[in-house]
Amino acid sequence: MSGPKAMGETSEIVRQRIEKLEKLKQEGKKIYQCDFSPQERLVEIREKYGGLESGAATGFMARVAGRVMAFREHGKAIFAEITDGSDTLQLYVNFKKVGAEQFAEFQDIDVGDWLGVEGEVFKTRRGELSIDVQMFILLSKALRPLPEKYHGLRDKETRYRQRYVDLIVNPEVREVFLVRNRVIRAIREFLEARGFLEVETPMLHAIPGGATARPFRTHHNALDIDLYLRIAPELYLKRLIVGGFDKIYELNRNFRNEGMSTRHNPEFTMLELYQAFANYQDLMDLTQELLGYVVEQVKGERRIVYRGQEIDFSGDWERISMIEAIQKYAHIQIHLDLNGEVLRKIASEHKVVPEEGASKGETINQIFEQTVASQLIAPTFILDYPKDISPLARTHAQDERLTERFELFIGGEEIANAFSELIDPIEQRRRFEEQLEARGEAEDRLIDEDFLRALEYGMPPTGGEGIGIDRLIMVLTDSPSIRDVIMFPHLRPEGN
RNA sequence: GGGCCGGUAGCUCAGGUGGUAGAGCACCGGACUUUUAAUCCGGGUGUCGAAGGUUCGAGUCCUUCCCGGCUCACCA
Numbered sequence: 272m273s274g275p276k277a278m279g280e281t282s283e284i285v286r287q288r289i290e291k292l293e294k295l296k297q298e299g300k301k302i303y304q305c306d307f308s309p310q311e312r313l314v315e316i317r318e319k320y321g322g323l324e325s326g327a328a329t330g331f332m333a334r335v336a337g338r339v340m341a342f343r344e345h346g347k348a349i350f351a352e353i354t355d356g357s358d359t360l361q362l363y364v365n366f367k368k369v370g371a372e373q374f375a376e377f378q379d380i381d382v383g384d385w386l387g388v389e390g391e392v393f394k395t396r397r398g399e400l401s402i403d404v405q406m407f408i409l410l411s412k413a414l415r416p417l418p419e420k421y422h423g424l425r426d427k428e429t430r431y432r433q434r435y436v437d438l439i440v441n442p443e444v445r446e447v448f449l450v451r452n453r454v455i456r457a458i459r460e461f462l463e464a465r466g467f468l469e470v471e472t473p474m475l476h477a478i479p480g481g482a483t484a485r486p487f488r489t490h491h492n493a494l495d496i497d498l499y500l501r502i503a504p505e506l507y508l509k510r511l512i513v514g515g516f517d518k519i520y521e522l523n524r525n526f527r528n529e530g531m532s533t534r535h536n537p538e539f540t541m542l543e544l545y546q547a548f549a550n551y552q553d554l555m556d557l558t559q560e561l562l563g564y565v566v567e568q569v570k571g572e573r574r575i576v577y578r579g580q581e582i583d584f585s586g587d588w589e590r591i592s593m594i595e596a597i598q599k600y601a602h603i604q605i606h607l608d609l610n611g612e613v614l615r616k617i618a619s620e621h622k623v624v625p626e627e628g629a630s631k632g633e634t635i636n637q638i639f640e641q642t643v644a645s646q647l648i649a650p651t652f653i654l655d656y657p658k659d660i661s662p663l664a665r666t667h668a669q670d671e672r673l674t675e676r677f678e679l680f681i682g683g684e685e686i687a688n689a690f691s692e693l694i695d696p697i698e699q700r701r702r703f704e705e706q707l708e709a710r711g712e713a714e715d716r717l718i719d720e721d722f723l724r725a726l727e728y729g730m731p732p733t734g735g736e737g738i739g740i741d742r743l744i745m746v747l748t749d750s751p752s753i754r755d756v757i758m759f760p761h762l763r764p765e766g767n
Numbered sequence: 768g769g770g771c772c773g774g775u776a777g778c779u780c781a782g783g784u785g786g787u788a789g790a791g792c793a794c795c796g797g798a799c800u801u802u803u804a805a806u807c808c809g810g811g812u813g814u815c816g817a818a819g820g821u822u823c824g825a826g827u828c829c830u831u832c833c834c835g836g837c838u839c840a841c842c843a
Binding site for chain 1: 768774776777778779780791792793794795798799800801802803804805806811812813833834835836837838839840841842843
């Protein structure tokens with residue numbers, strides 16, 4: 272009755288497996304040891320011998336390891352499937368070949384166990400590439416059963432909480448994260464080839480800046496001060512431009528203490544890049560080339576399908592101002608000369624309810640987001656954002672109510688945000704102050720004086736851009752939720 | 768935080784109007800020496816998310832709470 276429990280679980284299956292484990296220990300078997308080195312990955316065997324004729328043997332002795340995924344017992348012969356992450360392969364265990372003792376031991380192997388195996392590669396009469404097992408060794412015992420082989424693991428909560436199980440039984444999940452790896456690798460390749468230098472800046476900020484989101488607060492014990500997890504690296508990266516680096520990027524995590532949804536995770540991955548002497552027009556060119564390259568590397572062509580719609584990344588993408596986009600896509604005739612009250616009325620006529628005390632720019636932006644954004648399936652640059660919602664962007668050369676800023680939309684999702692940086696330290700200070708005033712005292716926000724001091728040393732004209740990597744990967748993997756492209760998405764802790 | 772939906776065996780799911788908890792797969796025992804979701808015979812392994820309440824009796828009805836999904840709001 273008594274005995275060790277696996278994490279307090281008492282299910283029949285777990286009890287049986289613990290008993291098997293105890294039995295093996297009593298027999299003096301080594302378990303959970305590390306004295307077996309596979310010589311081939313399973314995919315290598317398939318590449319070499321996949322073309323073998325049915326019923327043929329190779330004379331090649333393979334030495335492989337993998338997790339048992341299925342059994343088909345057949346009297347004095349047992350078929351099993353193992354997987355090692357590269358491929359799956361069938362094992363054939365024959366009573367005569369391995370002998371009575373090993374055969375009996377194999378009958379105690381469970382789905383989920385890790386095995387080391389030696390045997391000849393051959394193909395069965397039915398054409399299944401297999402290993403004719405001569406020797407096997409139990410490398411690790413699974414105490415918990417895997418989900419059912421046919422329906423697999425569907426429950427989203429379990430899939431996100433126990434991603435390790437999701438990865439074992441749902442191969443398409445593994446594929447999503449392989450794509451994620453290739454996307455990030457391709458971005459680095461592209462930027463490094465163009466002379467961008469990857470840098471790392473603080474995650475712990477005394478003053479959170481570079482975006483308007485609410486931060487996570489933490490505490491430094493030795494200094495006895497509160498610090499914030501960064502909401503953006505922007506202000507530090509600009510300091511580095513002041514310091515003389517002309518092309519830099521950072522590809523890492525940001526943290527924002529906001530609501531969660533299918534497109535928001537509290538920690539998410541962002542690419543931020545800065546290029547001296549570039550403006551936002553240059554960045555649009557760069558973005559087209561960068562994402563075109565990434566899509567090509569990952570998909571082999573520049574077209575993808577997202578939510579049933581084809582998206583083409585080749586050629587030049589539409590560049591249209593926010594005002595014109597509202598006119599074109601929502602058929603709402605607005606312009607910048609309208610006063611706030613008229614704008615508000617127009618907004619409510621289109622079921623857009625601006626926040627209490629929303630500025631003109633915020634109202635226009637809300638009209639855009641609620642009537643236009645979701646229509647922008649093909650990659651589209653939306654340009655020239657109102658100044659009051661763009662505190663870090665340079666004033667537009669042709670219209671000082673606007674900024675030289677764009678956002679990139681793909682598949683109806685906002686993917687990138689970029690601007691010609693505001694480098695005038697006096698105007699930057701004024702914009703910060705105006706923003707503080709407009710936001711009121713509810714926000715415990717301070718002006719980053721050291722950032723302004725850096726600008727006062729002189730920052731060259733610079734273009735800067737942020738690209739939301741998780742959302743980009745959602746588009747490239749046709750994933751409906753950001754949780755599907757983050758290994759361990761944030762969930763409430765499990766209760767008891 | 769609001770609205771809607773959901774949580775039953777290891778997994779995937781059934782369980783009209785309240786009346787002794789079910790199926791398939793997995794698992795356990797038996798048969799079977801080239802199977803492919805192997806097959807055949809036998810076996811149900813459960814804190815019905817949690818706690819209260821109504822009732823002779825609750826998986827089912829009521830209340831509160833926990834967890835998740837979708838969605839709206841905040842944000843990217």
